Amino acid sequence: MDVERYLLKLYVTGQSPRAERAIANLRRLCKEELEGRYEIEIIDVLEHPQLAEDDRILATPTLIKQLPPPLRRVIGDLSNRDKVLLGLDVRPRNELAQGEEKQ
Amino acid sequence: MTDEPVNARALPPAKVLTGIPGLDNLTYGGLPANRSTLISGSSGSGKTIFAAQFLARGITEFDEPGVFVTFEESPEDIRRNVASFGWDLAAWEGNGKWAFVDASPNPEEEIVEAGEYDLGGVMARIKGAVDRTGARRLVIDSLSAVFSQFQDASVVRNELFRIARSAREMGVTAVLTAERTEEYGPVGRYGVEEFIADNVVVLRNVLEEEQRRRTLELLKFRGTDHQKGEHPFVIEADRGVVVIPLTGIPLEQRSSNVRVSSGNPELDAMCGGGFFRDSVILVSGATGTGKTLTVTHFLAGGAQQGDRGLLFGYEESREQLVRNATGWGVDFERMENDGVLRVHCEYPEARGLQDHLLRIKRMIEQFAPQRVVIDSLSALERVGPPKAFRQMVIDLSSFIKQKSITGLFTNTTPTLVGGTSVTEAHISSLTDSIILLRYVEMFGEMQRGLMVLKMRGSQHDKEIREVTIDSTGMHLGEPFRTVSGILSGNPVHSREELARLEGLFSQE
Numbered sequence: 001m002d003v004e005r006y007l008l009k010l011y012v013t014g015q016s017p018r019a020e021r022a023i024a025n026l027r028r029l030c031k032e033e034l035e036g037r038y039e040i041e042i043i044d045v046l047e048h049p050q051l052a053e054d055d056r057i058l059a060t061p062t063l064i065k066q067l068p069p070p071l072r073r074v075i076g077d078l079s080n081r082d083k084v085l086l087g088l089d090v091r092p093r094n095e096l097a098q099g100e101e102k103q
Numbered sequence: 104m105t106d107e108p109v110n111a112r113a114l115p116p117a118k119v120l121t122g123i124p125g126l127d128n129l130t131y132g133g134l135p136a137n138r139s140t141l142i143s144g145s146s147g148s149g150k151t152i153f154a155a156q157f158l159a160r161g162i163t164e165f166d167e168p169g170v171f172v173t174f175e176e177s178p179e180d181i182r183r184n185v186a187s188f189g190w191d192l193a194a195w196e197g198n199g200k201w202a203f204v205d206a207s208p209n210p211e212e213e214i215v216e217a218g219e220y221d222l223g224g225v226m227a228r229i230k231g232a233v234d235r236t237g238a239r240r241l242v243i244d245s246l247s248a249v250f251s252q253f254q255d256a257s258v259v260r261n262e263l264f265r266i267a268r269s270a271r272e273m274g275v276t277a278v279l280t281a282e283r284t285e286e287y288g289p290v291g292r293y294g295v296e297e298f299i300a301d302n303v304v305v306l307r308n309v310l311e312e313e314q315r316r317r318t319l320e321l322l323k324f325r326g327t328d329h330q331k332g333e334h335p336f337v338i339e340a341d342r343g344v345v346v347i348p349l350t351g352i353p354l355e356q357r358s359s360n361v362r363v364s365s366g367n368p369e370l371d372a373m374c375g376g377g378f379f380r381d382s383v384i385l386v387s388g389a390t391g392t393g394k395t396l397t398v399t400h401f402l403a404g405g406a407q408q409g410d411r412g413l414l415f416g417y418e419e420s421r422e423q424l425v426r427n428a429t430g431w432g433v434d435f436e437r438m439e440n441d442g443v444l445r446v447h448c449e450y451p452e453a454r455g456l457q458d459h460l461l462r463i464k465r466m467i468e469q470f471a472p473q474r475v476v477i478d479s480l481s482a483l484e485r486v487g488p489p490k491a492f493r494q495m496v497i498d499l500s501s502f503i504k505q506k507s508i509t510g511l512f513t514n515t516t517p518t519l520v521g522g523t524s525v526t527e528a529h530i531s532s533l534t535d536s537i538i539l540l541r542y543v544e545m546f547g548e549m550q551r552g553l554m555v556l557k558m559r560g561s562q563h564d565k566e567i568r569e570v571t572i573d574s575t576g577m578h579l580g581e582p583f584r585t586v587s588g589i590l591s592g593n594p595v596h597s598r599e600e601l602a603r604l605e606g607l608f609s610q611e
Binding site: 011012013014018021022025045046049050052053056057058059060061062071072073074075076077078079080081083084086087 | 226
């Protein structure tokens with residue numbers, strides 16, 4: 001079993017509906033797929049433009065997978081779950097489960 | 104009474120001097136303040152240099168900090184590329200005058216789009232950098248590159264509009280660049296760039312008769328006066344973009360009634376008392392008719408009055424010019440030592456027309472002469488296309504007159520006898536005075552004739568006079584009264600002359 005810890009940073013702009021949506025989507029997905037092995041940091045670019053500068057953020061929301069390597073970026077409100085998993089390089093659990101059953 | 108401005112809307116927008124040489128003349132005072140101006144051009148047209156120069160000049164000349172947002176090249180590339188112009192970006196970044204917002208793509212990073220997004224991140228970074236530096240100027244290079252970083256073009260479009268709007272709210276004057284694919288096609292690759300900015304400037308880099316020709320056009324300048332048309336510019340190794348305004352200068356041209364001597368009293372008399380000081384005189388003729396001699400008289404005559412002369416030689420070497428002058432009793436070398444003359448000889452093909460023009464202007468500014476000679480203009484004509492040549496002559500004439508300098512340009516005609524040349528036809532309308540030197544075949548002997556064809560604003564002798572040249576220079580003799588058709592190269596002798604001629608033969 002994979003025990004890698006995920007360190008995720010989510011950059012958003014203020015408290016817009018889109019930001020709220022992205023946060024909710026991310027939380028749900030992490031709970032379902034990465035239970036017990038993730039950490040989320042949420043950063044508002046309006047409050048921390050320098051952090052956005054350091055991480056070279058263009059779009060908001062931007063999700064950065066800081067750990068495990070490689071560094072990956074996903075942009076958008078994270079409503080497209082498959083794309084998020086693809087972007088984070090995470091294989092969904094049900095897929096893993098299905099794979100195990102087949103063996 | 105109220106302190107609020109009355110009908111502020113009717114007032115033309117204030118402008119911000121760019122400090123880019125020549126541009127502020129074209130725009131009558133710079134770019135509209137607190138507005139955005141699009142600089143559109145094909146790849147290699149100088150957009151990024153233009154944009155960087157806008158910020159650099161802001162810092163060096165007006166102490167205005169600037170923010171450079173790059174969506175294309177990395178800050179490191181930009182720092183390196185503009186270092187040759189003397190702009191030390193790293194130093195300015197160090198003392199808070201210049202800030203980069205690095206939005207260039209990272210090729211090692213793959214970005215997955217999963218849902219709706221906006222460009223709030225880059226917007227916040229721009230605001231952050233503007234606040235941090237107290238920037239008055241903003242550059243976004245380039246709008247087109249933003250499109251290539253994102254899949255959803257409609258989002259990019261909306262966000263760019265939002266960024267342009269917020270630039271206005273931040274109180275900065277913005278230069279946005281856009282990439283175009285054709286020199287005379289749509290303003291921007293994505294069709295929307297021109298609508299994002301308030302004003303549009305197009306940079307072109309056109310190949311004309313094997314010569315690169317850069318031009319700048321103020322395509323759209325909302326609610327403000329500016330000069331229309333394409334204006335040549337160059338990118339100088341140490342100054343960056345230098346725009347050459349063409350049509351603006353003549354409006355300011357002064358005209359004086361002050362006369363200066365041509366250096367030849369007989370020619371002065373023919374011209375009604377000498378040349379006008381702020382005028383340009385064209386001396387045209389075949390090789391050997393006395394053009395360089397006219398030049399020599401002009402410079403020597405000036406030096407006698409304490410006028411400084413600047414001679415640009417494009418046909419003969421320096422040694423040749425000095426030797427010729429010595430033959431007519433004029434010592435160019437001594438004049439140079441006395442500081443009243445400078446001779447600059449160059450091979451015409453050594454540089455392009457615009458570079459020649461800039462060099463000439465620079466030397467004029469350095470030496471501050473009262474008299475300038477181009478010997479010959481026709482040699483320069485070979486270097487570039489006719490349109491560019493004509494523009495160069497217009498520009499140079501304006502420049503010379505503006506500085507209250509007397510200019511004498513020579514033109515070498517291709518045919519020995521009579522005839523006009525392309526240069527004559529091209530530029531005769533641009534010069535104030537025209538002096539023609541012609542070979543005249545008289546009874547089996549070549550003689551030289553001189554005629555003042557045009558003398559703007561003055562009476563002049565309209566006869567064709569015989570020219571003789573000896574060790575003291577040029578002498579103007581009697582008019583060829585009995586001969587017609589000299590200018591066309593087919594002299595016809597009048598009946599009396601023929602009779603005299605027959606008489607001469609019978610006496611022998």
